[in-house]
Amino acid sequence: MAFLEVHDVHTYYGNIHALKGISLTVERGEIVTLIGGNGAGKTTTLRTICGLLKPRRGKVILDGEDLADFKTHQIVYKGVAMVPEGRGVFARLTVEENLDLGAYSRNDRATYASDLERVFGLFPRLKERRKQVAGTLSGGEQQMLAIGRALMAHPRILLLDEPSMGLAPILVEGIFDTIKDINREGTTILLVEQNALMALSIASRGYVLQTGQIVLQDSAENLQANEMVQKAYLGIE
Amino acid sequence: MRKHLIHGLTSGIVFGIITVFLLLIGFLSTIADLLLVAINIKSLESAGLSAQTLNLLLFLGLLGVFTGIRALRGAEPLSWVQAILSSTLAGLVHGLIAGSAGFILGTLTDNGVKLTTYLSAMLPQTVNLYILNRAPLDGATSLLLLFTLTGLVGGLIAKGLGSRKVGERAGAFWQTTVTSVTELPAIKRVQSSPITRYVIYGILLLIVFLLPQRLGQYWNYTVGTVGIYVLLGLGLNIVVGLAGLLDLGYVAFFAIGAYTVALMTAPEPHALGINFWVALLSGLVLAALAGILLGVPVLRMRGDYLAIVTLGFGEIIRVLSRSDLLTPFTGGPRGVRDIAGPTIFGKPFNSDIDFVYLITLAVILIIFITNRLQNSRVGRAWVAMREDETVAQAMGIDTMKAKLLAFSIGAAFAGVGGVLFASRNQFTGPEDHNLMVSINVLALVIVGGMGSIPGVIAGAFVLKGLPEVLRQLENFRILAFGALLVVMMIWRPEGLIPSARRQLEMHGEEPPPEEVIQQVTKPASAEVES
Ligand SMILES: Nc1ncnc2c1ncn2[C@@H]1O[C@H](COP(=O)(O)OP(=O)(O)OP(=O)(O)O)[C@@H](O)[C@H]1O
Ligand SMILES: [Mg+2]
Numbered sequence: 005m006a007f008l009e010v011h012d013v014h015t016y017y018g019n020i021h022a023l024k025g026i027s028l029t030v031e032r033g034e035i036v037t038l039i040g041g042n043g044a045g046k047t048t049t050l051r052t053i054c055g056l057l058k059p060r061r062g063k064v065i066l067d068g069e070d071l072a073d074f075k076t077h078q079i080v081y082k083g084v085a086m087v088p089e090g091r092g093v094f095a096r097l098t099v100e101e102n103l104d105l106g107a108y109s110r111n112d113r114a115t116y117a118s119d120l121e122r123v124f125g126l127f128p129r130l131k132e133r134r135k136q137v138a139g140t141l142s143g144g145e146q147q148m149l150a151i152g153r154a155l156m157a158h159p160r161i162l163l164l165d166e167p168s169m170g171l172a173p174i175l176v177e178g179i180f181d182t183i184k185d186i187n188r189e190g191t192t193i194l195l196v197e198q199n200a201l202m203a204l205s206i207a208s209r210g211y212v213l214q215t216g217q218i219v220l221q222d223s224a225e226n227l228q229a230n231e232m233v234q235k236a237y238l239g240i241e
Numbered sequence: 242m243r244k245h246l247i248h249g250l251t252s253g254i255v256f257g258i259i260t261v262f263l264l265l266i267g268f269l270s271t272i273a274d275l276l277l278v279a280i281n282i283k284s285l286e287s288a289g290l291s292a293q294t295l296n297l298l299l300f301l302g303l304l305g306v307f308t309g310i311r312a313l314r315g316a317e318p319l320s321w322v323q324a325i326l327s328s329t330l331a332g333l334v335h336g337l338i339a340g341s342a343g344f345i346l347g348t349l350t351d352n353g354v355k356l357t358t359y360l361s362a363m364l365p366q367t368v369n370l371y372i373l374n375r376a377p378l379d380g381a382t383s384l385l386l387l388f389t390l391t392g393l394v395g396g397l398i399a400k401g402l403g404s405r406k407v408g409e410r411a412g413a414f415w416q417t418t419v420t421s422v423t424e425l426p427a428i429k430r431v432q433s434s435p436i437t438r439y440v441i442y443g444i445l446l447l448i449v450f451l452l453p454q455r456l457g458q459y460w461n462y463t464v465g466t467v468g469i470y471v472l473l474g475l476g477l478n479i480v481v482g483l484a485g486l487l488d489l490g491y492v493a494f495f496a497i498g499a500y501t502v503a504l505m506t507a508p509e510p511h512a513l514g515i516n517f518w519v520a521l522l523s524g525l526v527l528a529a530l531a532g533i534l535l536g537v538p539v540l541r542m543r544g545d546y547l548a549i550v551t552l553g554f555g556e557i558i559r560v561l562s563r564s565d566l567l568t569p570f571t572g573g574p575r576g577v578r579d580i581a582g583p584t585i586f587g588k589p590f591n592s593d594i595d596f597v598y599l600i601t602l603a604v605i606l607i608i609f610i611t612n613r614l615q616n617s618r619v620g621r622a623w624v625a626m627r628e629d630e631t632v633a634q635a636m637g638i639d640t641m642k643a644k645l646l647a648f649s650i651g652a653a654f655a656g657v658g659g660v661l662f663a664s665r666n667q668f669t670g671p672e673d674h675n676l677m678v679s680i681n682v683l684a685l686v687i688v689g690g691m692g693s694i695p696g697v698i699a700g701a702f703v704l705k706g707l708p709e710v711l712r713q714l715e716n717f718r719i720l721a722f723g724a725l726l727v728v729m730m731i732w733r734p735e736g737l738i739p740s741a742r743r744q745l746e747m748h749g750e751e752p753p754p755e756e757v758i759q760q761v762t763k764p765a766s767a768e769v770e771s
Contacts, residue, residue: 109637
């Protein structure tokens, strides 16, 4: 059985039917990407997985366990960490305080120091700015902080919501390299992106989401070669 | 030239108003009496000048000199002529305002108008002292002359010493003195040693212990009230300042504490005769329980909705306590009298002084608890929740639990405040628990600086202490108080003693604290972290 399994999920905002029966799987150790245009339902999918939204129909299963009865904070304790859309750093807290809150769900403070070193190893910038207030960081630094904060929780699966948003191409490359490194160290990753080119270059498999439905799923290579994907998301005519 | 004259004019107006204000609250005559102790030269009286008048003249002269100095500040560069003109104008305006006030008050007094009906400090002898014991017109002219001359003197001093820099120089001198002293290695060592900290705490405690002995009943009562508001403020500070929940019905928990001690210890309506300390504990627990009970349904709401619902809850408790239905149980609109105070070793402990000690003890305990909470795991959860509730959940924080905890701890503090308040007054009734209490507590948290413990204390002194000081103004008291509050919020929107975080938020464009600057400009030094 897959590590994360989303099975025929329907999520609503009031009357708005945002997810119309989505199914996807993520295997242990994999990078899977979910691509789609604005308003396709990518963020909604991630919010449903981590319990911020409850599906009206369908199931989210993590490591064989149905998450229906768990609240967000309990799901975090089960090993799900999210890097929210638009980063969602605590703007008025310092870098260090943000990272500290990332480790909130860790009961063993013993590994705190080594976790911090690991994050600073991945993002040396953060170490230089550890006493700086997060709101005054650049966009790229905030993205680093959001990822680093999620890593402080030692997640088994990391949900990333558009980490490339608003960043210069050179920075995007750096961030994606780091995501690959994090995956290589053993963290499973579900990556939501509009930047399909970059996402497919590091993922093993991908899903294409359109208006709340999965319209295509395949290996990353095949998706890169797919005509429809090329037209719609890769800007290749 | 116009710029300089405008500076002079404003300085004169500002100081004129200050002088009149000091006169009206009775401060001038107090100062004259106080200095009397220091300067009491008999021979002066033979020269037709009472020592009191001399004191007053000295003080007013000082004010006049300041007016002149102030007139030149920020008007650089300026010539001697400009300096003289500007400072003389300032003094003239100051004198005109102060003199007119003297003339008006003096004339009214002469015509037998009882000023004390409106301004309790304006006794005939006070007015006469102000106009230097002369006829109103003579006195006013003398004041005009005095302020014009001293204004000029101030201007000459300021210009001579390097004009507007006088204040800055004094400030800089003070700064260097202070830093050169605090930078001494010995001082540094002393500062960092825990022993000195305990010595300082000890001295503070000694002051707290000795002061009430010298205050007299009236001021002890006031200080006790301020202390109770500090308790309430510390509790609401947790709810609003730390957890970010706007609670407008905070008075409800205060009322629960007050009624707990009232109904348990008073002879009527129940005559249970329960011990004060048991009642205190019960008040704390019941208030906390009420906090949880109210919190469970209500805390799912956010922002404005929460404010409205809690507002309603506060009123419900008050209305219930005075309802006919519950009168046999709560004493109804007439309230409950003869509420017991504590006894220690069989000795009743219930004068206003005793309560100042008891309240101070409670304040210290609660400051200690708040401090611990702030730096604890739940404290971090509160901060995260206040910043962004959704992201806080995604960090694994059980926001419902964190909110309930904040709500019930805040309620418990209010419960203790209510017990102490009712017990000290030996009375409680529905009107003790109206909406104004909630508003006052919220206001003192905001005025003091949200999320800051010293801020809450300062806020309580300003909001509950200052009105007592201003009591001399009688009917104008609320007006003056309101004006002061407005000025304060313009001057320090982040509160009197804001928490470091809030200060940053309100003054985002100003340079960040030194520590941060170092981190930004000298990344290499980041390795040598403390
Ligand atoms: N809070 C909300 N209330 C109502 N409708 C919402 C809400 N959030 C999202 N929606 C709707 O749900 C749909 C899916 O939104 P979602 O945010 O999941 O899209 P997305 O794929 O993440 O888009 P983007 O790439 O622009 O972030 C959209 O039609 C959106 O308008
Ligand atoms: Mg989105």
